[in-house]
Amino acid sequence: xxxxxxxxxxAGRLFSxxxxxxxxxxxxxxxxxxxKALIFWHFETKEHLFREVVxxxxxxxxxxLDLEGLSxxxxxxxxxxxxxxxxxxxxxxxxxxxxxxxxxDSRPEEMFAQVLEQYGxxxxxxxxxxxxxxxxxxxxxxxxxxxxxxxxxxxxxGMLVEGFVSEQREREAETAIAEIKETLIDPIRIS
Amino acid sequence: xxxxxxxxxxAGRLFSxxxxxxxxxxxxxxxxxxxKALIFWHFETKEHLFREVVxxxxxxxxxxLDLEGLSxxxxxxxxxxxxxxxxxxxxxxxxxxxxxxxxxDSRPEEMFAQVLEQYGxxxxxxxxxxxxxxxxxxxxxxxxxxxxxxxxxxxxxGMLVEGFVSEQREREAETAIAEIKETLIDPIRIS
DNA sequence: GTCTATATACAGATAGAC
DNA sequence: GTCTATCTGTATATAGAC
Numbered sequence: 001x002x003x004x005x006x007x008x009x010x011a012g013r014l015f016s017x018x019x020x021x022x023x024x025x026x027x028x029x030x031x032x033x034x035x036k037a038l039i040f041w042h043f044e045t046k047e048h049l050f051r052e053v054v055x056x057x058x059x060x061x062x063x064x065l066d067l068e069g070l071s072x073x074x075x076x077x078x079x080x081x082x083x084x085x086x087x088x089x090x091x092x093x094x095x096x097x098x099x100x101x102x103x104x105d106s107r108p109e110e111m112f113a114q115v116l117e118q119y120g121x122x123x124x125x126x127x128x129x130x131x132x133x134x135x136x137x138x139x140x141x142x143x144x145x146x147x148x149x150x151x152x153x154x155x156x157x158g159m160l161v162e163g164f165v166s167e168q169r170e171r172e173a174e175t176a177i178a179e180i181k182e183t184l185i186d187p188i189r190i191s
Numbered sequence: 192x193x194x195x196x197x198x199x200x201x202a203g204r205l206f207s208x209x210x211x212x213x214x215x216x217x218x219x220x221x222x223x224x225x226x227k228a229l230i231f232w233h234f235e236t237k238e239h240l241f242r243e244v245v246x247x248x249x250x251x252x253x254x255x256l257d258l259e260g261l262s263x264x265x266x267x268x269x270x271x272x273x274x275x276x277x278x279x280x281x282x283x284x285x286x287x288x289x290x291x292x293x294x295x296d297s298r299p300e301e302m303f304a305q306v307l308e309q310y311g312x313x314x315x316x317x318x319x320x321x322x323x324x325x326x327x328x329x330x331x332x333x334x335x336x337x338x339x340x341x342x343x344x345x346x347x348x349g350m351l352v353e354g355f356v357s358e359q360r361e362r363e364a365e366t367a368i369a370e371i372k373e374t375l376i377d378p379i380r381i382s
Numbered sequence: 383g384t385c386t387a388t389a390t391a392c393a394g395a396t397a398g399a400c
Numbered sequence: 401g402t403c404t405a406t407c408t409g410t411a412t413a414t415a416g417a418c
Contacts (some may be wrong), residue, residue, distance in 0.1 A: 021212035101356045147370040154349030179338040
């Protein structure tokens, strides 16, 4: 691998594990087996390196999902599965972004618009699938679609955060998903 | 206020807003209007100051709640209200702890056992209230108590985290709570 | 207990040889 | 592109006067 990429890879790993302030360029240089000066030659400043790392990390967040031909309950189940799996697989970077969002200062602006935009798209999909199911008679009309969608998403996020905090074991991921489906999808399903 | 307390107060505010690495003792000294040397005289090292701040911050987490005389659905609603309000009111320190938990390294061990213990107690209370309600006929027996409790708590946490990320407006707190009750408590209520 | 002055280390960043 | 050597600032921490 070329030095530039090696630096990006190492910096990404260290930033996400230790944060921006907690990671020195000396450490990056040491672990990437290059000189500090080379980092500055390639990236100008620590801040620029960081932004480059973030940009790369965000790329896989543009997730598209094909829900054609599925009943609304199945589509909702698929959305839930997909979201949970995506976050689990990218947990290192999701933790990192969440950590940044939690800090009052360091509002890193435009960069995170991408993350929030993808998240907004997902939220809309969930709400729309429930609404459509109610119109087409596959979901009960007794619930308010928007409220129910909000709780589904909150439950997902809550399960995921709990996994972050308690050093998630693989098995529990399956359980978490099953509980959400059992509690929030099955009871409003009609078909 | 005495200098020692002034230092603790200032350090607490700055640590929780900027993190450990992001807060220098020069800044603490400046804002607390004392010399840096005095901080070392009182706390020996930055690490010790930090631990002292954390210990103080954790104190109000030992929350007790009286549920005597309430029906199980009302007790569950009260638990939900109380948890949400507590986290909202202590959001600064909760954000801070969550941020620490998200970091791979810096597992600050024993100190956080207290936070996790209180959290575990709350989880148990929720599960037990649901079980008891099922035994006494105030909650539907069609759901699995443990699973339902897990989803209630996850939804709570998810709503709270979302509030952290999107700079919560007050009004939405009420909405969030109402949605959880409407979606996860009312449907299994019998009385 | 509180201060000023200082020691020591390491951070981000630059100069210039190869 | 990559290095060694170095500059400059600021961090944690100490010494010692009051």
